[in-house]
Amino acid sequence: xxxxxxxxxxxxxxxxxxxxxxxxxxxxxxxxxxxxxxxxxxxxxxxxxxxxxxxxxxxxxxxxxxxxxxxxxxxxxxxxxxxxxxxxxxxxxxxxxxxxxxxxxx
Amino acid sequence: xxxxxxxxxxxxxxxxxxxxxxxxxxxxxxxxxxxxxxxxxxxxxxxxxxxxxxxxxxxxxxxxxxxxxxxxxxxxxxxxxxxxxxxxxxxxxxxxxxxxxxxxxxxxxxxxxxxxxxxxxxxxxxxxxxxxxxxxxxxxxxxxxxxxxxxxxxxxxxxxxxxxxxxxxxxxxxxxxxxxxxxxxxxxxxxxxxxxxxxxxxxxxxxxxxxxxxxxxxxxxxxxxxxxxxxxxxxxxxxxxxxxxxxxxxxxxxxxxxxxxxxxxxxxxxxxxxxxxxxxxxxxxxxxxxxxx
Numbered sequence: 001x002x003x004x005x006x007x008x009x010x011x012x013x014x015x016x017x018x019x020x021x022x023x024x025x026x027x028x029x030x031x032x033x034x035x036x037x038x039x040x041x042x043x044x045x046x047x048x049x050x051x052x053x054x055x056x057x058x059x060x061x062x063x064x065x066x067x068x069x070x071x072x073x074x075x076x077x078x079x080x081x082x083x084x085x086x087x088x089x090x091x092x093x094x095x096x097x098x099x100x101x102x103x104x105x106x
Numbered sequence: 107x108x109x110x111x112x113x114x115x116x117x118x119x120x121x122x123x124x125x126x127x128x129x130x131x132x133x134x135x136x137x138x139x140x141x142x143x144x145x146x147x148x149x150x151x152x153x154x155x156x157x158x159x160x161x162x163x164x165x166x167x168x169x170x171x172x173x174x175x176x177x178x179x180x181x182x183x184x185x186x187x188x189x190x191x192x193x194x195x196x197x198x199x200x201x202x203x204x205x206x207x208x209x210x211x212x213x214x215x216x217x218x219x220x221x222x223x224x225x226x227x228x229x230x231x232x233x234x235x236x237x238x239x240x241x242x243x244x245x246x247x248x249x250x251x252x253x254x255x256x257x258x259x260x261x262x263x264x265x266x267x268x269x270x271x272x273x274x275x276x277x278x279x280x281x282x283x284x285x286x287x288x289x290x291x292x293x294x295x296x297x298x299x300x301x302x303x304x305x306x307x308x309x310x311x312x313x314x315x316x317x318x319x320x321x322x323x324x325x326x327x328x329x330x331x332x333x334x335x336x337x338x339x340x341x342x343x344x345x346x347x348x349x350x351x352x353x354x355x356x357x358x359x360x361x362x363x364x365x366x367x368x369x370x371x372x373x374x375x376x377x378x379x380x381x382x383x384x385x386x387x388x389x390x391x392x393x394x395x396x397x398x399x
Contacts, residue, residue: 105264
């Protein structure tokens with residue numbers, strides 16, 4: 001069971017550059033491995049790892065996910081994941097589907 | 107806190123915020139350094155329209171970012187977005203595309219995200235604006251660039267009888283099968299790329315040297331012929347799945363494809379309604395569902 005999931009965008013310039021350096025080996029696994037090493041060696045990666053180890057939500061400091069939206073705002077303190085009724089894993093699925101469909105025709 | 111709506115489809119992202127609204131064409135180009143989206147991405151070669159659900163989900167954050175910038179949003183917002191109905195139904199489970207999209211979109215300005223089914227936003231918008239609920243069944247058809255989403259529902263029983271997303275239908279098929287044969291004299295090369303087709307439909311004219319040919323009339327005729335074809339297709343689907351209960355008294359048309367239809371439909375005893383500003387019908391429905399004004 002994976003403990004952490006990191007999402008790598010294949011069009012991220014840093015990741016592309018890591019891929020570039022590995023072009024000869026042609027193995028996707030090696031690509032990903034190198035991309036991960038590259039990311040974890042960066043300052044950002046270290047921050048993310050640190051946050052994960054301290055079991056705090058990494059979302060607010062993951063700029064690759066929200067790059068476009070964060071550019072203009074001052075850095076924030078790590079937030080506790082806000083309550084999102086639709087997206088806690090407990091109540092997603094049938095109930096959420098049914099409640100949205102119900103609301104549409106109400 | 108305001109509700110920001112971004113309804114990204116295969117032709118464009120429609121956004122609404124307070125009194126403002128706008129569109130960003132669903133084209134993108136990645137040149138190794140920058141990811142360009144919108145009209146400027148079309149200015150050179152190597153650009154592409156969003157084509158698959160995976161691309162739609164993958165590029166959603168970039169498009170939302172651009173829309174938020176275009177809307178000059180200040181302060182925190184809650185975000186409402188949409189995914190095609192069948193895909194939304196299918197992916198609404200832990201680890202599916204719906205919760206991951208919700209998480210990927212949450213950021214500094216965006217405190218909470220709701221993902222709604224495209225194709226049903228128009229139904230909500232319609233029900234918001236009728237004074238009395240119609241008696242019989244209503245068939246809603248959302249005509250997109252690459253998908254058509256139809257839903258047969260009963261406003262009285264508040265029930266969806268049957269609904270489905272038809273892939274590889276929509277404005278692109280309308281253009282290739284119904285519009286291009288009508289204007290083949292104007293296209294000596296005989297072929298158009300999907301990007302060119304989208305552009306042709308957006309502009310409504312073709313230009314060769316000093317000549318500019320207005321094709322809006324042909325687009326409208328092709329649109330009406332295409333809708334008749336689609337209705338027959340949908341009727342077949344409904345017969346197969348619902349049988350005799352598949353009757354409907356009213357057809358709602360919305361989505362970007364419906365914006366191309368201006369003419370009267372030769373319908374007998376069936377009311378055909380094109381929702382006002384049909385491209386934004388889903389977005390308006392999402393806003394109403396998310397509690398925005």
